[in-house]
Amino acid sequence: MFDLVIRGGMLSTASEVFAADLGIVGGRIAQIGSGLGAGAREIDAEGKYVLPGGIDSHVHFAQPSGEGIDMADDFESGTRSALFGGNTTVLPFCLPEEGQSLREALKAYHAKAQGQCYTDVSFHLIVTDPSEAVLGQDLPALVADGYTSFKVFMTYEGLRLNDGQILATLDTARRTGALVMVHCENEDAIRYLIGRHEAEGDVAPRAHASTRPVAVEREATHRALSLAEVAEVPIVIVHVSNGEAMEEIGRARARGQKVIGETCPQYLMLTARDLEGMDWEGAKFVCSPPPRDEAAQAACWRGIETGVFDLFSSDHCPFRYADERGKLNPRGRTSFRHIPNGIPGVETRLPILFSEGVMKGRIDLPRFVALTSTNHARTYGLYPQKGTLAIGADADIAIWDPAHRRTIAHADLHDGSDYSPYEGLAVTGWPTTVILGGRVMVEDGALLGQKGAGQYRSRSIPGMAGPTPFRQETTG
Ligand code: DUC
Numbered sequence: 001m002f003d004l005v006i007r008g009g010m011l012s013t014a015s016e017v018f019a020a021d022l023g024i025v026g027g028r029i030a031q032i033g034s035g036l037g038a039g040a041r042e043i044d045a046e047g048k049y050v051l052p053g054g055i056d057s058h059v060h061f062a063q064p065s066g067e068g069i070d071m072a073d074d075f076e077s078g079t080r081s082a083l084f085g086g087n088t089t090v091l092p093f094c095l096p097e098e099g100q101s102l103r104e105a106l107k108a109y110h111a112k113a114q115g116q117c118y119t120d121v122s123f124h125l126i127v128t129d130p131s132e133a134v135l136g137q138d139l140p141a142l143v144a145d146g147y148t149s150f151k152v153f154m155t156y157e158g159l160r161l162n163d164g165q166i167l168a169t170l171d172t173a174r175r176t177g178a179l180v181m182v183h184c185e186n187e188d189a190i191r192y193l194i195g196r197h198e199a200e201g202d203v204a205p206r207a208h209a210s211t212r213p214v215a216v217e218r219e220a221t222h223r224a225l226s227l228a229e230v231a232e233v234p235i236v237i238v239h240v241s242n243g244e245a246m247e248e249i250g251r252a253r254a255r256g257q258k259v260i261g262e263t264c265p266q267y268l269m270l271t272a273r274d275l276e277g278m279d280w281e282g283a284k285f286v287c288s289p290p291p292r293d294e295a296a297q298a299a300c301w302r303g304i305e306t307g308v309f310d311l312f313s314s315d316h317c318p319f320r321y322a323d324e325r326g327k328l329n330p331r332g333r334t335s336f337r338h339i340p341n342g343i344p345g346v347e348t349r350l351p352i353l354f355s356e357g358v359m360k361g362r363i364d365l366p367r368f369v370a371l372t373s374t375n376h377a378r379t380y381g382l383y384p385q386k387g388t389l390a391i392g393a394d395a396d397i398a399i400w401d402p403a404h405r406r407t408i409a410h411a412d413l414h415d416g417s418d419y420s421p422y423e424g425l426a427v428t429g430w431p432t433t434v435i436l437g438g439r440v441m442v443e444d445g446a447l448l449g450q451k452g453a454g455q456y457r458s459r460s461i462p463g464m465a466g467p468t469p470f471r472q473e474t475t476g
């Protein structure tokens with residue numbers, strides 16, 4: 001007797017699509033096959049797709065965002081929104097506040113997440129202070145405790161690391177097996193351009209895009225990849241926005257480097273023209289790197305189709321628009337430079353890729369599953385417990401209705417922001433039922449699950465940071 005049987009659906013993993021029933025016992029997948037025995041509960045999935053729950057490995061919740069600014073989502077609203085968008089696991093970043101150690105920051109994040117989550121969560125560590133003690137002691141101990149990925153920034157005063165600091169952090173990754181994610185934009189070049197634009201009185205939101213052009217991202221991408229080559233480690237290039245940065249990834253791979261590429265919905269669906277809205281409306285689309293042009297969108301689609309990108313993440317980083325503590329804060333009204341960086345998207349990530357990618361024939365269902373779930377689990381040390389439909393894996397499942405049509409409207413979403421950058425976009429296909437560890441959390445669009453059902457998950461050493469070509473050469 002199963003606790004739950006999902007009957008008659010079309011299942012997909014990252015490698016194949018097949019008709020089967022799926023039986024769940026004790027929160028895990030117990031059997032996959034035809035004509036399974038009875039379950040205490042049964043779900044009829046005839047005409048539906050049964051997919052591994054989405055894993056969004058790039059989100060920001062409850063992150064300190066500077067004087068006078070509040071992030072729009074805490075762990076409750078952020079994971080609720082993620083859940084309704086077909087996700088069962090999210091990986092937010094842990095950002096230490098000024099003077100706080102990573103261990104103290106993690107304690108604060110765990111306290112914020114404890115009992116609040118609708119999905120499982122795990123944390124990436126943002127490294128802002130790569131001192132000898134942090135690199136030699138704190139980070140190795142944290143990796144051993146299951147915090148196995150770091151993010152470093154090449155931009156933002158107070159966050160950016162110089163090349164020596166990045167190399168030192170990469171070296172800690174080499175020694176511990178952790179994986180480093182890099183935000184690639186050249187801070188000095190951005191500062192130069194900001195100075196030029198402000199001197200000319202060009203302070204509206206659209207200047208955010210002009211002061212962070214492709215060259216700024218391409219150069220930093222090339223440098224990050226070169227530093228990873230020197231340190232002999234794999235690397236994740238996050239939120240890639242254009243074809244020139246993609247070419248850098250291609251060249252590094254051709255040299256034999258292990259590079260994981262990530263892109264996000266904003267680089268497929270938005271352009272810099274969205275930042276031109278009247279009366280500061282463009283602030284709704286301020287994120288970094290900025291959305292670019294149609295050619296860059298087409299390049300990113302090609303990267304989705306051909307494998308330049310392994311990961312499709314939301315980079316959900318939400319601020320309210322009509323709010324003095326959000327996009328329209330008083331300083332932000334004086335210059336684009338003070339508009340908080342980031343846009344919401346954790347709930348719309350999967351429906352956008354399903355509709356624009358799968359339904360429009362750009363990618364098949366296994367590629368969708370790989371880009372949105374399996375590769376995230378593999379990259380960040382959650383596989384095979386998560387990210388696939390296999391016996392013994394967590395029963396984290398999204399049941400998709402491919403016939404469901406809707407027009408994206410923020411009023412129907414569940415995050416703490418007050419707008420969606422994709423308002424008015426018509427999509428086909430939606431995750432109507434979402435199951436976390438065998439528990440039905442969302443059914444036919446209604447919330448059944450309890451806050452607190454989502455748990456913290458510690459992670460193993462990321463698979464891709466294991467035996468890479470580099471390691472094989474250097475060790476043996
Ligand atoms: N980088 C991110 O990864 N998210 C939001 C803002 C940023 O610069």
Ligand code: ZN
Pocket residue numbers: 183238239288
């Ligand atoms: Zn970033």
Ligand code: ZN
Pocket residue numbers: 058059060315316317
């Ligand atoms: Zn981000």
